Amino acid sequence: MNKSILILPISLLSASVLMGADYTYGHGDIGIAYEDEGEGPEFFFHYHLGATSNLGEGEYEVSDITTVLPYSQLASAPSDTTFNTMTGTTAGSDIWVLPLSEVTGVPFLGFAAEELDPLEFPSGATFTLDSVTSPSGSGELSVWQPGSLGGYDFYFSTANEAGTVNGDNSLTIASGSHAHYNWGFTEAGLWEIVMTVSAISNVDGPLTSTETFSFYVVPEPSTYAMIAGVGALAFCYARRRRSK
Secondary structure (H helix, E strand, O other): OEOOOOOOOHHHHHHHHHOOEEEOOEEEEEEEEEEEOOOOEEEEEEEEEOOOOOOOOEEEOHHHEEEEEOHHHEEEOOOOHHHHHHHOOOOOOEEEEEOOOOOOOOEEEEEEOOOOOOOOOOOOEEEEEEEEEOOOOOOOEEEEEEOEOEOEEEEEEOOOHHHOOOOOOEEEEOOOOEEEOEEEEOOOEEEEEEEEEEEEEOOOEEEEEEEEEEEEEOOOHHHHHHHHHHOHHHHHHOOOOOOO
């Protein structure tokens, strides 16, 4: 797993966070679609945000969205060997958790293959974690659900890829469905997460799409206020956003 170092001056960091559209609460999914918008069929990643999200119902380019995880989601890691090994934490250390159930004021982010036809894509879509750039270069990302028999089922883990359910930092979503997971981040700041989604069409064969997703984990409130103040002018340079 590549956890390359990302070091930015405060002014550049704030510009990255404030440019484009910040997804701060409500239902949304990282989705995949296979559509012809006039230039032939395209298999593409996108955000599909719901009516309860702060940005409103629509599909958005991945590069236009930063998912913001608020300071309120900072927690202390439990003393649990599996959890600590898979999240890269120790008992009592910091972890920010984007929850798998909806919480007021927090993004409710899932993975979706709802736009894929189950008859054309009978094996669903597989989402694979390619690389992670954490704020310091040594942070850990993890994605999990509660285990069916207790404990945890980890699907992504930069701390221990071999311990994930499929052993390769991947999860598969059935065509026509979506699912939610807990996301764990061990430090505050800007994260860049590269993912690939793949599927096999029984018409057009194997298809893939790769995108870089931005997450901003909010630090202690006074630090966040300072960062936001330095970069306020960046609002003038909003990225393109596609909504349909």
